[in-house]
Amino acid sequence: MERTQIKDLNQHVGKQVAIQGWLHTLRDQKSMQFLIIRDRTGLVQVAHYKKGNPELAEKISKLGTESALTITGQVVENKIVKLGGLEIQLETLSIENAAEIPLPFEPFGDYLPEQDFRLDWRYLDLRRDVNQLIFEVQTTAEQAMRQYWLDNNFIEIHSPKIMGMPSESGAELFSLSYFETTAYLAQSPQFYKQMAMAAGYERVFEIGPVFRADPSFTSRHMTEFTGIDMEMSWIDSHEDVMVFMEHWLAHTYNEVNEKHGQAIETTFNVHLQTPKIPFPRITMAEAHELLKEIGYQLPPEKKFDLDPGAERTLGAHFKETLGHDYVFITEWPFEARPFYHMLKPENSTITRSFDLLGKGLEVATGAQREHRYEILKSQAQAKGLNPETIQDYLNYFRYGTPPHGGFGFGLSRFLMILLNLSTIRESVFLFRGPTRLSP
Numbered sequence: 001m002e003r004t005q006i007k008d009l010n011q012h013v014g015k016q017v018a019i020q021g022w023l024h025t026l027r028d029q030k031s032m033q034f035l036i037i038r039d040r041t042g043l044v045q046v047a048h049y050k051k052g053n054p055e056l057a058e059k060i061s062k063l064g065t066e067s068a069l070t071i072t073g074q075v076v077e078n079k080i081v082k083l084g085g086l087e088i089q090l091e092t093l094s095i096e097n098a099a100e101i102p103l104p105f106e107p108f109g110d111y112l113p114e115q116d117f118r119l120d121w122r123y124l125d126l127r128r129d130v131n132q133l134i135f136e137v138q139t140t141a142e143q144a145m146r147q148y149w150l151d152n153n154f155i156e157i158h159s160p161k162i163m164g165m166p167s168e169s170g171a172e173l174f175s176l177s178y179f180e181t182t183a184y185l186a187q188s189p190q191f192y193k194q195m196a197m198a199a200g201y202e203r204v205f206e207i208g209p210v211f212r213a214d215p216s217f218t219s220r221h222m223t224e225f226t227g228i229d230m231e232m233s234w235i236d237s238h239e240d241v242m243v244f245m246e247h248w249l250a251h252t253y254n255e256v257n258e259k260h261g262q263a264i265e266t267t268f269n270v271h272l273q274t275p276k277i278p279f280p281r282i283t284m285a286e287a288h289e290l291l292k293e294i295g296y297q298l299p300p301e302k303k304f305d306l307d308p309g310a311e312r313t314l315g316a317h318f319k320e321t322l323g324h325d326y327v328f329i330t331e332w333p334f335e336a337r338p339f340y341h342m343l344k345p346e347n348s349t350i351t352r353s354f355d356l357l358g359k360g361l362e363v364a365t366g367a368q369r370e371h372r373y374e375i376l377k378s379q380a381q382a383k384g385l386n387p388e389t390i391q392d393y394l395n396y397f398r399y400g401t402p403p404h405g406g407f408g409f410g411l412s413r414f415l416m417i418l419l420n421l422s423t424i425r426e427s428v429f430l431f432r433g434p435t436r437l438s439p
Contacts, residue, residue: 001072007041009086012075019044019088022127023067023099024108026060033060035090036083037071040132045081046071048090056093064101066124070094115425122430122439133267134427137260138415142207144255145228148248154203154230159192161185161209165390172212174223185211188408190340191393193231194369197404198396205230207411215434218308219423220361220413224432228414231369231406238342238352238368241405242328245356245366246277249326256418268419275326279356280318283331287314304333306355315360325417330354339383340376341367342405352405358417366407373397 001018009017021039035046050057063069073088081087104121105113107128112118118125125131146156163184166173174185189206196204210227235241253274256264261272282290287306291298296313298306306314306329318327332353334343341351353367370376376397377387387394415427425431430439 005041006037006039006044009044009075009088010084013077013086014075016072016074016091017088018070018072020070020096021068023063023065023069026063026065028061033057035060035069035071037069037088043083045078045083045087046073046090047087056090059095060093063095064099064103065106066099066103066127068096068099070096115423119425119431119436120439126429130267131426133260133263134415134419134421135429137256137264137418138411138427140256140259141252141414141418142411144252145248146205146207147255148251149203149205149230152203152244154205154232155196155201157189157192157196157201157204157206158208159186159189159206161211163191165393172214174211174213187212188227189229190408191396193229193406194340194393194401194404195396197231197233197369197371198399198401202233202402203231210408217434219425220308220416222412222424222428222432223434225424225428226411228409228411229406231404233402233404235368235403235405238330238354238366238405241366241368241407242281242330242354243278245364245407246275246279246326250274250277253418264419268421270418270420272418276324279326279328280322280324281328281330281354282314284329284333284336285331287329290314290317304336311357311362312360315357319359325359327357328354329357334379334382337367339380339385340369342370343379356407356409358414359420361413361417363413363417364407364409366405368403368405371397371401371403 003020004012004017006019019037019039021037023035024038024043025036027034031050033048033050037044037046048057048060071088071090071093073091075086075088077085078087079085104124107124162178163186166184166187172187175182188210189208193204206229208227209224211224214221214223232244253272257272257274264270264272291310291313294313294317296310298310314327318324331350334349334351337351337353341353344350344352351367355362356364370379373394377394380387380390412424412427415421416424421427
């Protein structure tokens, strides 16, 4: 018999059906047994009269919650039943996989253990409705992002994640033995996106893994995450990238809200609203002045940068004063940016770059890239890089590369912002951090 999903049972009243799912709850009474069965679409009550089949009743009595079952029976209306006014009168039950007793923890119990313990048993934790919704939202968001790109003539690429040279400046590198040499796990697809610009693809995007050897234990850092990247040619400045980005994000919000808005409000107590366009823009210099006015003291080492507290302070300020969850921080000093960010013609200490803060959390970094070979080479040397070590990359700019720019965007951080999650560990299928390599 073909399987029926629980959400569709109202179309089968009076008929025999087969359902498959997990034993959510068992009420074992004197003469009756009530099994609450769960699949990914909902819950249903299954009723069994013990007298009718004592052998089956005994088998049911020994079942542990979360056992995987196949059940057949007749769908009947029962207005007393809170689960949609329907129940299934049990005919057959097959145990596909009996759950051991006791469970490491009860996913649907009144008490949940600490998150680190639940990460050890992540597949059980993921059975909770709240987690299923997170990844349904993620699926819709990614589909919306892709569709917007495709509607605007972008091409999807998949770049290598094993590289012969670092993809970003800095020390956050995972190295690995690669035959008789050393290779690195990609920190971003940045160089390959720019290669696509040199190839004349004009507009590309990629959704793929990114690796950062960052020993941070914060609520927003991971050593492996899903990066969302795009690059576009023939721009006039980084403003073109920001304008595209805010429209792309607004489209994503619209699609997520249309499909999941009610569920998000019920589950997360978040009334999802599409952010107003345009987002506020403030230069880094202006941000530093604003922080002084507010009374936030940046540490000395953040002379050209922002720390997490400053980001939260700026986010709260723009929410309170302008009602915006998102704000662009623009014109970062060259000291705080990679060598390939374009400098402002009128001020060579400032880059044509931006970060996007969402609810005070950095969610994206973008810029116009330097596309002129000699200038790019000079900027690399100014950062202490030996041009010979990045010559393959520099070659992209020798034979007619157009002006271009783009951004890198963190998918899991976006879900944190969207759903008001307290930690990135909740917004990723499997978390990777300095001390976690399993499951």
